[in-house]
Amino acid sequence: MANVAFDYTNLVEVEGGIGDEELRDLRPNLEEAVNTFLENPPGFMRLPETTGLSGPSKSLAEEVRASGATDFVHIGIGGSALGPIALHRALNHPYYNLLADRGGPRLHFAENTDPATLAAILDVADMAGTWANVVTKSGSTAETMANFLVIRGALVDALGEDAYGEHVVFTTDPEEGYLVQIAGKESIRTLQIPPDVGGRFSVLTPVGLFPAAVTGLDVDALLRGAAECAGEVTERGADHPAVQGAAFHYLMDTARGRNVRVMMPYTDSLDRFASWFVQLWAESLGKEGKGSTPHGAVGTTDQHSQVQLYMQGPQDKIIEIIEVEEHPRDLTIPKAYDDLEGVGYLGGHTMAELLNVECDATRRALTEAGRPNATIKLGRVDEEHLGYLFQALEVQTAIAGSLYEVNAFDQPGVEAGKQITYSRMGRPGY
Numbered sequence: 001m002a003n004v005a006f007d008y009t010n011l012v013e014v015e016g017g018i019g020d021e022e023l024r025d026l027r028p029n030l031e032e033a034v035n036t037f038l039e040n041p042p043g044f045m046r047l048p049e050t051t052g053l054s055g056p057s058k059s060l061a062e063e064v065r066a067s068g069a070t071d072f073v074h075i076g077i078g079g080s081a082l083g084p085i086a087l088h089r090a091l092n093h094p095y096y097n098l099l100a101d102r103g104g105p106r107l108h109f110a111e112n113t114d115p116a117t118l119a120a121i122l123d124v125a126d127m128a129g130t131w132a133n134v135v136t137k138s139g140s141t142a143e144t145m146a147n148f149l150v151i152r153g154a155l156v157d158a159l160g161e162d163a164y165g166e167h168v169v170f171t172t173d174p175e176e177g178y179l180v181q182i183a184g185k186e187s188i189r190t191l192q193i194p195p196d197v198g199g200r201f202s203v204l205t206p207v208g209l210f211p212a213a214v215t216g217l218d219v220d221a222l223l224r225g226a227a228e229c230a231g232e233v234t235e236r237g238a239d240h241p242a243v244q245g246a247a248f249h250y251l252m253d254t255a256r257g258r259n260v261r262v263m264m265p266y267t268d269s270l271d272r273f274a275s276w277f278v279q280l281w282a283e284s285l286g287k288e289g290k291g292s293t294p295h296g297a298v299g300t301t302d303q304h305s306q307v308q309l310y311m312q313g314p315q316d317k318i319i320e321i322i323e324v325e326e327h328p329r330d331l332t333i334p335k336a337y338d339d340l341e342g343v344g345y346l347g348g349h350t351m352a353e354l355l356n357v358e359c360d361a362t363r364r365a366l367t368e369a370g371r372p373n374a375t376i377k378l379g380r381v382d383e384e385h386l387g388y389l390f391q392a393l394e395v396q397t398a399i400a401g402s403l404y405e406v407n408a409f410d411q412p413g414v415e416a417g418k419q420i421t422y423s424r425m426g427r428p429g430y
């Protein structure tokens with residue numbers, strides 16, 4: 001079982017925190033939001049139970065690994081990239097691509113349209129052994145299509161026009177978009193993103209599962225953690241702490257002007273998880289002049305960068321710490337320089353101990369300074385815990401959408417820029 005705890009005490013007890021009465025007043029709205037959510041659950045709520053989705057991802061991943069692939073290029077952007085990147089960063093070795101015994105191909109992400117990044121992938125990948133996974137729900141995103149066309153060109157050069165498609169997978173909507181048409185013509189294999197699951201809610205579809213399985217991660221455990229969370233939310237409704245988080249964050253923003261939500265994991269492994277969450281919260285809720293601004297930070301690193309601002313800057317933030325109880329590795333700090341009081345005291349402690357002491361110290365200092373903060377405590381960073389947390393924060397975001405009275409599942413604000421790009425790049429009809 002995943003050991004995940006949400007603690008909002010310091011959003012209540014700090015000076016100017018949320019009062020019981022405000023929570024009571026919001027309770028009917030929260031109950032209505034969660035009841036509506038459970039009566040007609042969004043597509044992402046069904047994912048943990050949909051075993052049909054993980055099977056094809058696992059078997060195709062096995063094929064990639066068995067083929068002796070040297071490189072795997074995941075091409076996608078936004079919700080089609082941030083979840084897979086978060087999983088890779090959290091659960092694979094930080095120097096995965098350099099490990100001799102990693103078991104799977106090197107993994108590269110072609111996300112932005114920055115030519116330097118794409119050219120660098122082409123510099124290091126052995127195209128004869130490269131597989132490309134093109135991930136786009138809509139099947140038409142300009143950035144993803146451009147990256148695909150460049151990688152496709154390199155694959156055709158290495159493998160030939162007839163064989164290149166054997167090294168390509170399209171992860172896309174089953175019916176919509178250009179990839180479906182290309183797949184039909186060029187016999188390219190596809191993995192399906194369910195039509196009712198949007199990009200930023202899709203990490204537990206083949207969008208996240210396939211690349212995770214290619215690198216040997218346990219996708220069943222990921223889904224098990226998510227299923228546990230979904231089951232608990234269904235059972236506890238408005239009493240589930242992830243759901244209550246929607247009320248706390250909504251109230252801190254709308255009733256207290258704390259309109260910046262900083263997610264600050266105390267582990268490097270979750271820095272890209274925070275990036276995933278930033279997109280989820282921003283793109284789901286930033287509508288109609290509403291929504292709080294999510295921001296990613298990492299402890300302890302940002303104690304030496306951002307924490308001055310959090311402690312004494314404008315009173316517009318909530319700091320949400322992610323604390324990990326059991327780190328996957330630890331190192332004892334050797335004893336040395338006992339005669340130097342500012343150095344010798346560290347010897348004999350461990351690095352994980354220092355990290356967690358600094359986490360607690362920052363939380364206490366913030367609280368004493370009257371700075372609202374919350375904590376998500378994770379027993380470990382593993383597939384099961386992450387599956388739980390992805391699901392919990394997706395639920396929280398969807399419920400927050402109801403409290404803000406915005407549609408959490410669309411993104412009309414990104415369309416205008418797309419139209420101008422299409423027109424400037426000469427797409428017919430624009």
Ligand code: PA5
Binds near residue numbers: 135136137140200
């Ligand atoms: O969350 C979303 O819906 C977006 O961020 C999309 O994931 C992003 O725009 C990429 O879209 P697509 O997967 O259609 O290429």
